[in-house]
Amino acid sequence: MRTAAGDIEIVSKLGPDERLLAFDVLDGLTRPFKEVPPKHFYDAEGSRLFEQIIEQPEYYPYRTERVILEACAEEIVARTGAAELVELGSGVPTKTLLLLDAMRDAGTLDRYVPFDVSESVLLGSAERLVEQYPGLRVYGVLGDFERHLDALPVAEGPRIIAFLGGTIGNFPPGSRRKFLRGLARELRPQDRLLLGTDLVKDPALLEAAYNDAAGVTAAFNRNMLAVINRELGGDFDLDAFEHVAFYDREQEWIEMRLRALEPMVVNVRELDLAVHFANREEMRTEISAKFTRERLQADLAAAGLRLHALMTDDDSLFALSLSGP
Ligand code: AVJ
Numbered sequence: 001m002r003t004a005a006g007d008i009e010i011v012s013k014l015g016p017d018e019r020l021l022a023f024d025v026l027d028g029l030t031r032p033f034k035e036v037p038p039k040h041f042y043d044a045e046g047s048r049l050f051e052q053i054i055e056q057p058e059y060y061p062y063r064t065e066r067v068i069l070e071a072c073a074e075e076i077v078a079r080t081g082a083a084e085l086v087e088l089g090s091g092v093p094t095k096t097l098l099l100l101d102a103m104r105d106a107g108t109l110d111r112y113v114p115f116d117v118s119e120s121v122l123l124g125s126a127e128r129l130v131e132q133y134p135g136l137r138v139y140g141v142l143g144d145f146e147r148h149l150d151a152l153p154v155a156e157g158p159r160i161i162a163f164l165g166g167t168i169g170n171f172p173p174g175s176r177r178k179f180l181r182g183l184a185r186e187l188r189p190q191d192r193l194l195l196g197t198d199l200v201k202d203p204a205l206l207e208a209a210y211n212d213a214a215g216v217t218a219a220f221n222r223n224m225l226a227v228i229n230r231e232l233g234g235d236f237d238l239d240a241f242e243h244v245a246f247y248d249r250e251q252e253w254i255e256m257r258l259r260a261l262e263p264m265v266v267n268v269r270e271l272d273l274a275v276h277f278a279n280r281e282e283m284r285t286e287i288s289a290k291f292t293r294e295r296l297q298a299d300l301a302a303a304g305l306r307l308h309a310l311m312t313d314d315d316s317l318f319a320l321s322l323s324g325p
């Protein structure tokens with residue numbers, strides 16, 4: 001698909017019926033340890049709940065990354081001379097504006113390339129941004145950045161590929177390196193990867209961030225079951241599962257699970273599947289890896305990337321890194 005309105009172009013890599021959720025649910029719920037990947041959290045309700053998570057006092061990553069960007073956007077743009085900003089999992093542009101402002105002020109801003117699975121999010125932000133930044137061209141890619149990096153347009157000026165929020169932490173270590181290698185292939189010598197990573201810290205702070213007192217993260221977690229019910233004809237009882245989030249000190253990641261409160265059989269009509277849960281059986285819904293400088297550098301190096309700058313907040317809660325080939 002291609003739409004053109006002013007300086008907006010959207011290309012789609014998503015087929016009319018991707019069946020990705022169906023595959024992931026069938027595969028994940030028939031494993032010896034049940035698991036559904038975190039990308040399926042984000043339907044309209046899940047995205048709304050995530051917007052609420054980032055406002056919880058315990059959830060420090062989002063606002064901390066913002067503080068770092070506020071302090072460093074100008075330097076990032078000065079170091080790169082970036083004319084293009086590619087943003088993976090762009091969502092509703094908020095932090096993006098800090099980078100676009102700095103590019104405009106430096107006189108280099110030319111093109112914004114948001115990459116997202118939601119067409120309405122892409123169109124909405126494109127329309128808003130071409131108005132807010134006169135002369136800006138927007139080239140949106142509707143797709144899954146794990147599979148569709150080949151849809152990125154050919155770079156024209158120096159480019160920043162931004163992957164913010166710490167979402168890289170959702171990949172297990174092997175897939176993470178594979179994904180970074182794929183990103184590295186998209187970078188020419190003058191291009192840079194701007195990567196947000198949450199840092200290893202006091203486990204109590206980490207666990208609080210994923211167990212907010214208001215219960216928003218718990219609702220976000222359970223919403224995965226509502227997605228399966230709606231999209232695949234499942235009959236999950238959301239109240240029969242409790243939210244579990246803990247820090248795995250060995251792996252240095254947060255793990256989120258849903259725990260069955262009683263033995264039960266759940267049917268998923270469209271998959272012709274009956275799933276048995278034992279009492280207190282858990283199903284994994286997310287890992288969110290936390291980084292040390294050493295781990296970050298090793299992962300980047302394994303992808304052929306060199307760390308150029310590491311920017312953190314005063315309490316070293318979160319890091320933004322700039323790296324290149
Ligand atoms: C959007 C993947 C960065 O891992 O902290 C927030 C998602 N999950 N609370 C994270 C999330 C539970 C978030 N990321």
